[in-house]
Amino acid sequence: PICPNGSDSCQVSLGDLFDRAVKLSHYIHSLSAEIFNEFDERYAQGRGFIAKAVNSCHTSSLTTPEDKEQAQQIHHEDLLNLVLSVLRSWNDPLLHLVSEVQRIKEVPDTILWKAVEIEAQNKRLLEGMERIVGRVHPADLGNEVYSRWPGLPALQLADEDSRLFAFYNLLHCLRRDSHKIDNYLKLLKCRLIHDSNC
Amino acid sequence: RYIQLRSGQPPGKPEILRCRSPEKETFTCWWKPGSDGGLPTNYTLLYNKEGERRYYECPDYTTAGPNSCYFDKKHTSLWITYNFTVKAINEMGSTVSDPYYVDVANIVQPDPPENLSLQFEKKVYGEYLLLNWDPPSLGDVKSGWLTLEYELHIKPEEGQEWEKIFVGQRTTYKMFSVNPGERYIAQVRCRSDHGSWSEWSPQSFIKLQK
């Protein structure tokens, strides 16, 4: 057909890009919450991991808004870049999560499948966000800010308790960061596409 | 002269029951006192925030009623872990609860949806029951900070089981398979981003003509 959405420059509109990004971030967060809960129920009961999983996310060096006011005060370009940085910071750990999680004793398929799906969809969302930032503020695409993940050795520790804690902590941080990304994108979509009137 | 024998015991161990945020902007925690040892006993809620060593005390013991602590916007941060303990103190001693860890992002339970209405519609493409409702007034849906998903319960009045229908983020629903002359009951609830479901809204009714 002629241009599918009628725009002369034949592009996917910014509104559609945001719709798809939000649907994807919502989906990734729901998977992240499910994989965390499933792992917690199966491997973490009574081990007190929650007390140790404090101040331990590799993305904590990225200063992100922690409430509605902060999120609304930050300029949308900065918030978009923050989302990009958090997403980029997860590329490497998600890749290793997929390979390392298979080594956990009697790991159920549902955890395996979710790890694979989250890794694939996170990459897809990153591609989408790069397209959105490219539209909103092209100059920004150059600088690739992200947090390096030092956690691979911990996922391969011989001591089972320590190794399980490393997985627990990674999934705890994944649930947290995927929720941040989902929340910020929904806010940005309402602000940029619906003039804060969703 | 009298020897005053002090009677009473140190307080029993209090227990933090749960915390809830209705709109991801404020939150409240509740605890259950242990035994008071037969003496007047006071309770103090202390907490520290992830990344900080410093301890804080509950900012507001009253707004949310007895044995509770209310955190207004100024005291509420998301995506960080709060570590709470409650200390019970009386003349004979004190006892501290087990620690209770909370990330406000994971304790969101909205208020129920409001203004659920049912009306019967006849259109060329079919007859159906049209259900409409509003998000809870407490919570900022407009800005996108709070995104809600809804679930409906519908059944004929004498029906035993509710028919449960997940409708995603929409606030209207058309129910096609309706039985003329029947009286229907409906209620709706909501949740935010995989948090817990709200309570059900009050029930709404409609009596369909024959």
Next chain:
Amino acid sequence: RYIQLRSGQPPGKPEILRCRSPEKETFTCWWKPGSDGGLPTNYTLLYNKEGERRYYECPDYTTAGPNSCYFDKKHTSLWITYNFTVKAINEMGSTVSDPYYVDVANIVQPDPPENLSLQFEKKVYGEYLLLNWDPPSLGDVKSGWLTLEYELHIKPEEGQEWEKIFVGQRTTYKMFSVNPGERYIAQVRCRSDHGSWSEWSPQSFIKLQK
């Protein structure tokens, strides 16, 4: 000595017919060749991506059968518009199709729903035909990623016209107005939020007792 007169014509203009994604993760495009001018003719599908000048060639001409191009997950992007052309080439020359634009999110046509079952139920509040079905299994339709809506066709066996009922995201339906002793036929189809309807599922039957 012989003068070899070459016979044959340049190929006719091919036409890109349609593209389809069953689950928003992969997609396939088909084209219709023009005349081959009486000569062996080859076809090449070329495309460029929104915002890029560079041209790419079809990654897989075989998986989806003749005159088709299949794009696996690695080659499928939700974030861009694709611009396709097909070039027909033979000894006498070549011809290029008109450009064909595709946005993958808008070409989703799921496979039909599966396991449609009908059963008759008698409850205190009424008798009805209960229809149940499953989403298509292809592409592992994952709730939350691909939101499907369903539409039913139901009619008595001798009935001329199908009754068409849109049931939204549900995978069950109760049909109240049924005649004892009648034989009913039903089928169901589905679509994703922006896409086109799937084919109808195979028909299912039920014969109601008198």
